[in-house]
Amino acid sequence: MDGIPQGGLGAGKGTGKKKVCFVITNRVHYTRCKQLIQQLKNHPQLELQLVVAASALLPKYGDVTSELERDGVPIHAKINMLLEGGSPITMAKTTGLGLLEMSTVLENLKPDVVLVRGDRYEVLAIAIAAAYMNIPLAHIEGGDVTGTIDESVRHAITKLAHLHFPTNELSKERIIKMGEDPKQVHNVGSLDIEYLTTIDLSFPHDLWEKGPEGLGERFDLTKGYVVVMQHPVTTEYGSGRQQMEETIQAIDALKMPTIWIWPNIDAGNDEVTKAIRVYREHKKPPFVHFYRYISPELFARVLNHASCLVGNSSAGIKECSYLGTPVVDIGTRQGGRTRAENVISAPHNQEKIKEAMLKQIKNRKYPSSAFYLKEKTSHKIAEILAETEIDVQKQLMY
């Protein structure tokens, strides 16, 4: 922390490097930001201060700290901040706790700029800590329009941020419309898509052999399979069980080989996982294989070769637009997020879901969309961070 003896944190002081504090808050987040982290670490004018927080510290969600060690990236601080419960109040409290913790870390690390990504509560906590402590804030993935509370939080972070890295042109325009300085808004494309362009996307034969073993029977993937990934909708807390039932019925009716990936820990998690658990235990469907966790590498390959992705994950809108994978997007969670032709929307209704799935499976792959793609996303972020002068006092542009 501050005043660390023998060089430690003070190292950047004399060198005149700009200290960039970047916070990793979960496992998936880390994998998809590896290139960004390397760019920040190796940029001659930047000094990376890496903070690991929230579920990225919990072994059961994937061990980020030892992976960082293997990758040679030093950790400057660890923050435990996650309340147990998966309910609206624990989301609020996690934000409050994260704000208390993060401000101590910022006081001790004294970065020149804080870089955050996304729209979740950990990110809001960091943004507020930086804002009150007069530290310029750079934000990746602002300007998107979706459902859930993330929608409001994303725009609130935009209003606290000084430098913006939206992933697409429409989001860039929205950020400017909201009154941000156009000179500080840069469409650099999506880190998630950049990640896809750098990895092996071959058929996931090894899913059964090497991957982390899921629950349920194994089946032949080569004849086609669908993927389900449906998260709770925080703003519709209390309806999750029923919403999930509709999807379950659709899947149960189709009886196609299905890879089912566990929901995230947002408020409502209990409801939706209970529906899945009851289905699994009572029906023991031989055609479904359940994964609590799947590595981002494998997930990309599973998505790339799926006949259809069903649910409400942003991967359906973003990654699958690039991959051309057919998607059935259910409910309001991805609300207004700009979508390519690969997506069909469906309400929480088993008949409608089944119908849309059949249509998508029949259609097969769509052409790849470049909507969320830009070259050298990570490189550009690092460059802009290094070069931009930021005035900590913001003001609405109208």
Place this chain on the structure above:
Amino acid sequence: MDGIPQGGLGAGKGTGKKKVCFVITNRVHYTRCKQLIQQLKNHPQLELQLVVAASALLPKYGDVTSELERDGVPIHAKINMLLEGGSPITMAKTTGLGLLEMSTVLENLKPDVVLVRGDRYEVLAIAIAAAYMNIPLAHIEGGDVTGTIDESVRHAITKLAHLHFPTNELSKERIIKMGEDPKQVHNVGSLDIEYLTTIDLSFPHDLWEKGPEGLGERFDLTKGYVVVMQHPVTTEYGSGRQQMEETIQAIDALKMPTIWIWPNIDAGNDEVTKAIRVYREHKKPPFVHFYRYISPELFARVLNHASCLVGNSSAGIKECSYLGTPVVDIGTRQGGRTRAENVISAPHNQEKIKEAMLKQIKNRKYPSSAFYLKEKTSHKIAEILAETEIDVQKQLMY
């Protein structure tokens, strides 16, 4: 709290009234919201849940709880949340602590709507708690443009709020430009100006007799006096001492009877109060009278008859526009806030400040501006709250 036996909080349940949770965070706040509180309390379709928090609980900043008792307004919860320190980090931490506490209170009170006012950290904490807990948020005083971190926080709260009560037409337009639903944005005028229209604004002869005694000599007010009220600028933390010195030199050069009101507790408070304290103790200026606290009633009368208000208080822009009192607004704190003709801006420069003051003193009263005035502000807020249906899922309007 939730499940209170024998009627308690459950009282509103059967009645079908809409439960409005309103939070008071400081003494001045309370006085200027008295009419609003009475409107909320007496509205046939509303049930008021009043929370007292932050400095409103600290006797040294004025005892709100016993005043509420005298006014017959029951308190539903008290929240201690204020960190000592007056620095950027303590503002961040107070927000985090407030968020932890406020979410517990909301969990136990279960309001139908939360009503907040302004742009300070306590308010941001409440807004986030409500947002994550799927409770609709109504916000008074959004859309203004100013300096300090309040500028960013104000707009972040707007992005979390569902129902907006700006105080003027320009702010209403800005809120809509930021992508809020025009149907939910209501220019109801300023509570502060409504307050002025209801009280005695006669010459403050009794300042020396009955009011809370300040420090320093008494002098004859009837020959004219100036008022100084200059707060720290959070985004210029570290410059406060020098900024205040310039104002002090200007005042010391003019040697006019001066009523000096103590700065607020924002980050930088230490710096600016030190400058004042040193001036007071070393120079013992016989023409300055210092007030740590002045009641809103007396403050309004003092403002109304002042030859000039100097500093960076929003009262110079808002209250004085209605009163027609000449104002010298120093520095960036009131940044882009819309001003009537009564305001002259000045940088942190003693010569410029003195010059502007002389011009304003010579000019005398300006005509009253109606920019921040609307009839029945409090009544309208209560009416709109009672009648508006709010969908908890927001979405950007473009």
Place this chain on the structure above:
Amino acid sequence: MDGIPQGGLGAGKGTGKKKVCFVITNRVHYTRCKQLIQQLKNHPQLELQLVVAASALLPKYGDVTSELERDGVPIHAKINMLLEGGSPITMAKTTGLGLLEMSTVLENLKPDVVLVRGDRYEVLAIAIAAAYMNIPLAHIEGGDVTGTIDESVRHAITKLAHLHFPTNELSKERIIKMGEDPKQVHNVGSLDIEYLTTIDLSFPHDLWEKGPEGLGERFDLTKGYVVVMQHPVTTEYGSGRQQMEETIQAIDALKMPTIWIWPNIDAGNDEVTKAIRVYREHKKPPFVHFYRYISPELFARVLNHASCLVGNSSAGIKECSYLGTPVVDIGTRQGGRTRAENVISAPHNQEKIKEAMLKQIKNRKYPSSAFYLKEKTSHKIAEILAETEIDVQKQLMY
């Protein structure tokens, strides 16, 4: 909360009843305190203020709030305070968060005495909140000697408490030796044993039929079965996996019908559950049935008819002393806790564990011990609370 209108919390004020605040922190805790809660609720001189906190609020650990509703016990406040992680730091942070929350609740409920039970972190948080807020503290289950951090915390709570309800004579003596006022130390026996005296203890035939279904095969219980219940040892964090392996090997070697009850959420939970999970998934032992949760009613009957209980649960020392069930107590967790003749100790060594188990199974039931038994435990606690005058200023008796 404080100032609740229309009677609510103020109800007790005029009646002159002593307000007793009792906090339930988990599901098992509630079942075993039902009689105490009824005694407190129905005592003519007492008014019960019930707070539900920590894991008692999380549906996945058993839904206490709806059970309280069924039992007609009103809840005065709910406190979410549990951090996710099951590590030393999350135990510390949960205590800190609980202290922040509990002090707000006490400020708003203003009880005359706070009653707590046990030695866990939630309880320490409550004890400290009460201590600093000058509210007398009564403590059930002090004076025992065990292992883990609970040992230190239990005695720290004793030093903060004004009134003591140890469960046995030796513990009473220890509390007095530590410098507490002998007049305030009452051996009332154990609530856990009182609970056993009031319920059906017949053979758990219905384990397979009605109880919450566990994981694994069913088998014939009537030919004898053993029960395993081994929790993490917080002060030996990092050794849990190896410790559990020894027990697993012993069980796997014996191949007797085994009911295995899941460990609690103390620091180290991840380690020990991982060992069990790997065993279960790799070996799929047909003679073991795993329970994540078992109701206290069923647990008592399972214990009563077991050939042997193996592990480090306090139930082995307390409940089984009364039931006469043979116990193999492993490691340091129950350290110095006074044991009846039914307990054999064993180190973390599979051979020693197996040997001890064989000896115990052969021995069959021991005679019942009355060491932890007193008549009317709950009734006495309520009586003493009603009658005792407490001076909030404590002082060491030597």
Place this chain on the structure above:
Amino acid sequence: MDGIPQGGLGAGKGTGKKKVCFVITNRVHYTRCKQLIQQLKNHPQLELQLVVAASALLPKYGDVTSELERDGVPIHAKINMLLEGGSPITMAKTTGLGLLEMSTVLENLKPDVVLVRGDRYEVLAIAIAAAYMNIPLAHIEGGDVTGTIDESVRHAITKLAHLHFPTNELSKERIIKMGEDPKQVHNVGSLDIEYLTTIDLSFPHDLWEKGPEGLGERFDLTKGYVVVMQHPVTTEYGSGRQQMEETIQAIDALKMPTIWIWPNIDAGNDEVTKAIRVYREHKKPPFVHFYRYISPELFARVLNHASCLVGNSSAGIKECSYLGTPVVDIGTRQGGRTRAENVISAPHNQEKIKEAMLKQIKNRKYPSSAFYLKEKTSHKIAEILAETEIDVQKQLMY
């Protein structure tokens, strides 16, 4: 924090030094621990990790961080944790916040032992964080018997601590009686008295010239003067104003030159300071000089030459026993603290206080007592820390 690159915190790892984390929580604390800090810093087997927390970070209570810089002692972390309010609930909340913050710091610094001093809430927070995180705790100043909540907290810390450094023989015996391991209890004498043995104790002629200026007239000290230092009594919250009035009346009746030192920030601070403030402003006593802050160096000299110390400070019992200064100890705050012949006790009664003061003034200096004195206190603490092996699992010794 953990994983700091380029040596930083990892420096001690390879060297095999024992990492001692010591926390400074206020300005006075620092001065009196300077020798201890130097001993810890320079010991060949120890590596000092210094944390600055609570009021030690607030400029208005004396700037510790810049003094540490001057003294060449690096700071490893800073913790803001102090709530504003000076009431029972803010003491509780400060403890909770400190616990949250301190556990993050310990997680990142990973010390081998944590060293704390005293019995205040910041210290309890640190003790609990260390306890749950399995870090051995060493405690200075345990075993004393006093009044206020500090009495209970002190013994609670003893029950969490592994290694004890009481300041006198009686306290050592009490710690052992409470069940601690006699091998881990070392009477090393008082750091406060060691401090007195190393500084200039000459007549404070320079009080008026160089020292930080107080409020009120100056007067001739050489004809004799009394010192008043009376703190709030947390366990008698609500009675502070009346208690202080009695002392004020006694002082006002004697009309001797009086140096009055401001009370500390414990709960009740508002009450007692209000009494002083009203007295000062209404009576403007020409014979009293008020100090908000006095440096420890000057305080020692002021004490040494005072005709009498009046109030309830521990300095009356400890420092003055060594200096031989006559003391009138009022009320319960110093309760059972072992006192030398220099102390006369008095209740909160102006007549009794005046009477006792007259007796003490007449008596003049007492002989010096060695009750709290041992040679090389700081050196011994460092030595014992370096040499002692600590088993993190404690257990009551009976």
